[in-house]
Structures are given as structure tokens and as C-alpha cells.
Amino acid sequence: MPDTHGVGLRVLPRSLDPLEDESLRGYLLRLAHLYGAAPSEIAICTGLVSSASTRSRVRIPMRFLHDLDEQRLNAFARATHLTSDEARRLLTAPLGRRYGPLNARLLAETRTPAGILQNNSWILTRTTRYCPRCLSGDGSAIQERHGGSWRRSWRLPPVFACLRHQSLLLHGCPRCGQDINATRTGSLIARGSEAGLHPAQCRATLPGTRTVCGAGLAGDGVDRATQAPATVAALLRLQYYFDGLLAPDGPKSVGSFGWMIPAAQYFIDLRALSGLIFMTWPHARELADTEALAVLVDREAERRHAEFAKSRAPIGKQRRASHHYSDPSADPVSGGAVFGIAARLLSASDETAAHEAMAPIIEGAKDRDFSVGYQFRSLNGTSHPLKVILRTARQDRSAFQRMGQRIEDQGLSRISSELIGDLE
Numbered sequence: 001m002p003d004t005h006g007v008g009l010r011v012l013p014r015s016l017d018p019l020e021d022e023s024l025r026g027y028l029l030r031l032a033h034l035y036g037a038a039p040s041e042i043a044i045c046t047g048l049v050s051s052a053s054t055r056s057r058v059r060i061p062m063r064f065l066h067d068l069d070e071q072r073l074n075a076f077a078r079a080t081h082l083t084s085d086e087a088r089r090l091l092t093a094p095l096g097r098r099y100g101p102l103n104a105r106l107l108a109e110t111r112t113p114a115g116i117l118q119n120n121s122w123i124l125t126r127t128t129r130y131c132p133r134c135l136s137g138d139g140s141a142i143q144e145r146h147g148g149s150w151r152r153s154w155r156l157p158p159v160f161a162c163l164r165h166q167s168l169l170l171h172g173c174p175r176c177g178q179d180i181n182a183t184r185t186g187s188l189i190a191r192g193s194e195a196g197l198h199p200a201q202c203r204a205t206l207p208g209t210r211t212v213c214g215a216g217l218a219g220d221g222v223d224r225a226t227q228a229p230a231t232v233a234a235l236l237r238l239q240y241y242f243d244g245l246l247a248p249d250g251p252k253s254v255g256s257f258g259w260m261i262p263a264a265q266y267f268i269d270l271r272a273l274s275g276l277i278f279m280t281w282p283h284a285r286e287l288a289d290t291e292a293l294a295v296l297v298d299r300e301a302e303r304r305h306a307e308f309a310k311s312r313a314p315i316g317k318q319r320r321a322s323h324h325y326s327d328p329s330a331d332p333v334s335g336g337a338v339f340g341i342a343a344r345l346l347s348a349s350d351e352t353a354a355h356e357a358m359a360p361i362i363e364g365a366k367d368r369d370f371s372v373g374y375q376f377r378s379l380n381g382t383s384h385p386l387k388v389i390l391r392t393a394r395q396d397r398s399a400f401q402r403m404g405q406r407i408e409d410q411g412l413s414r415i416s417s418e419l420i421g422d423l424e
């Protein structure tokens with residue numbers, strides 16, 4: 001290992017070029033593999049964490065996944081021979097430009113960029129999704145040795161499939177069944193003080209032991225997909241649409257309930273609808289792309305309903321725990337199923353159609369729990385068309401005219417009919 005004592009020597013003799021869409025976690029795992037070192041040692045050498053604590057206890061905070069302060073970022077970039085921009089691209093913060101649930105400005109929140117991870121289940125920090133074929137690498141010598149990219153985008157719940165390999169993402173280890181980064185400490189890298197693991201190995205600790213699982217997560221043999229071709233095709237189509245919106249050069253605005261809204265905000269609308277769909281399931285069941293997807297949501301909604309019923313309003317508060325409905329699915333497939341329904345609802349051609357589709361869901365949410373339903377209907381950062389639809393109870397012509405006027409007042413324009421065709 002390079003010398004880490006003494007200030008000013010924190011530059012690795014060799015480094016790696018970041019891979020496409022690579023996350024800081026993946027990059028650290030590859031560097032550790034390059035040196036045969038523990039990820040925590042690399043984190044110390046590169047100035048991410050201080051060496052003051054004993055190495056066996058070094059924890060790399062999960063929040064580093066999202067953002068680093070300037071000083072840390074610059075030290076890390078220097079140590080790894082990257083430019084500051086290259087180092088910043090390893091973080092999920094830049095994804096907020098296209099993905100509203102990570103965009104403090106759209107959420108109208110005063111949280112610091114680092115704080116946006118707190119209580120934000122719309123970036124996956126406890127679940128680690130992956131594509132086994134991406135982890136195998138692209139056949140180049142460097143990826144043959146250290147594996148492929150652990151992608152940042154796999155942290156976004158609306159990313160549930162890999163278009164490069166035309167397959168659904170996996171979550172959980174094929175051998176031990178746990179999350180592959182299962183950790184009690186909220187650490188970016190589980191078993192971070194352990195050297196010798198390949199970046200594409202499961203880092204969960206086997207229950208009741210101190211042994212790391214170590215199962216291989218890369219390659220064709222890992223994916224034991226059981227979904228029917230029609231289900232996979234429906235989810236890949238939806239992923240294609242979402243990936244287009246998430247792309248840095250994607251469209252600025254997108255249709256939502258017949259109005260053009262900023263693409264990043266679309267994902268906040270999706271978040272609100274996803275919570276309402278779970279909360280009122282099976283109201284929207286008929287909108288599922290396939291029966292297999294509906295059955296998956298049946299099971300998940302049943303579990304959520306049971307947990308919600310068990311939950312009690314915290315003392316001094318009126319509301320019960322809405323997170324039982326608002327948390328996105330850990331499972332990429334049932335997650336994709338609900339997003340498919342939400343996207344279909346948002347593709348309504350105008351507010352009359354939107355209200356017709358949404359009315360049973362709005363009523364269902366009120367029936368199940370009025371205050372939690374209201375919470376979903378008034379989430380921060382949702383688009384004006386969604387806000388108006390969710391808050392307008394009466395379905396009559398004059399109400400819709402006022403509705404349209406209110407949305408227009410916000411400077412939004414109506415979607416053109418050709419675009420509606422594209423979305424359907």
C-alpha cells in the first residue's frame with residue numbers, strides 16, 4: 001500500500017479511469033481490488049475518511065454515495081489522478097438534475113445536498129440492485145480483472161432493468177438471499193475492512209456467523225429470471241422511456257396529465273402516485289401491464305396494508321407511518337409494475353381523463369386513512385397539474401375550466417396531440 005502517513009503524500013501511485021455511470025462505491029471496490037487492499041484503506045489513502053480511528057473500525061458513511069464536500073472531493077480527485085469533475089461524476093448528486101427526488105430546488109427544501117439522503121427512500125441506500133452482465137465487464141482487460149461498473153443509476157428506484165443486456169435488474173444475493181451490501185452500520189461498503197474480495201462478490205455476513213458470503217454476482221449464470229417474456233418486454237419498454245427522461249441530454253419537459261412539466265419533476269409525480277397506488281391497491285390493478293405484474297403487486301400491497309394497519313400514529317402526531325406506502329419497492333420487478341401503472345395514469349390526455357382515472361384512487365386514499373391520503377396528495381415538489389387533480393374533488397365542467405386556468409397561470413403549456421400519441 002502507498003504510504004498514508006504524513007500530509008501531502010496522499011496520492012496513489014496507480015489509479016483507475018472511472019467506468020460509465022460508475023458509483024463511488026464501485027470505484028472504491030475496484031481500486032481496493034487493484035491494490036489487494038481493503039476498501040477502508042483506500043478510503044483513508046484518498047482522504048475520504050480519517051485514519052485517526054483504528055482501521056478495523058473505519059466506516060465509510062453512506063452519504064458519500066451522494067455527495068462530498070469540496071475539500072474531500074478535491075483530496076480524493078488528487079489522490080486518484082482524476083479531475084474534480086470526474087470525481088464528482090462518481091456521486092449521485094448530479095443525477096438530481098434529471099431526477100426530482102434528488103433535486104433540493106424542485107423539492108423546495110432547504111436541506112444541504114448531503115442531507116438530501118436523510119429520510120429519502122427515493123434513492124436506494126439499503127437495497128443494492130445490479131445487472132450480473134454489467135458486473136462481468138465489457139471484455140476489456142481492465143474490466144476482466146476488476147469487473148464492470150456498479151452503476152449510479154441502479155440507486156434510483158425507477159431504474160429496474162438494464163437496456164444494454166435487455167434484462168431486469170436483480171436485488172439480493174443468489175446464494176445467501178440477503179442484500180449484497182447488508183450492513184448494520186449504514187456503511188457505503190459492507191465489510192469495508194476486508195481485503196481480497198472481488199468487486200462483484202456479495203459482501204453480506206452469513207447469518208449467525210462472522211463469515212462473509214462472497215458469492216459471485218457477475219455472469220450469465222447468476223440471473224435465474226422467471227418472468228414471462230411479455231412481462232419482461234413491458235418493463236423494458238417502460239425502462240426505455242424512463243432512461244430517455246433520465247439521460248443528461250434527455251428532453252427538458254414531458255407530458256403529465258396533458259401538460260408539459262419539467263422532466264425531473266415527472267419523477268416526483270411518479271413518487272406521489274406510487275404511494276397512492278400502494279395505499280389504495282387493488283383500485284388500479286386493471287392498469288398493470290400483465291397479470292403476472294398485478295400478482296406481484298398483490299403480494300407486496302398485502303404486506304404493506306398489514307404493516308400500515310399495525311403501525312400506530314407516533315405520540316403527539318396525528319399521522320400514521322406513511323412510509324409503509326411511500327417507500328419504493330426493493331424488488332425491481334414489482335417496483336417496475338407500480339411505475340408502469342403510475343406512468344399510464346400520468347399519460348392521461350387532459351384533466352377530464354386524468355380525473356376519471358384518478359377519482360377511485362383519490363377516494364380510496366381518503367377511505368383508508370384521510371390524513372395519510374392528504375399527505376400524499378400534498379407532497380412537496382409535485383407538478384401543478386398533479387396537485388390540481390389530486391385536490392379537486394368535484395368533477396364538473398366549470399371545475400375543470402378553473403383547473404386548466406390555474407395550471408396555465410403557472411406558465412405550463414398543454415401537451416400537443418402528437419406528443420400524446422408518443423406517450424401511449
Ligand SMILES: [Zn+2]
Pocket residue numbers: 131132133134135162163164165
Ligand atoms: Zn447490464
Ligand SMILES: [Zn+2]
Pocket residue numbers: 173174175176177178180202203204213214215
Ligand atoms: Zn450473499
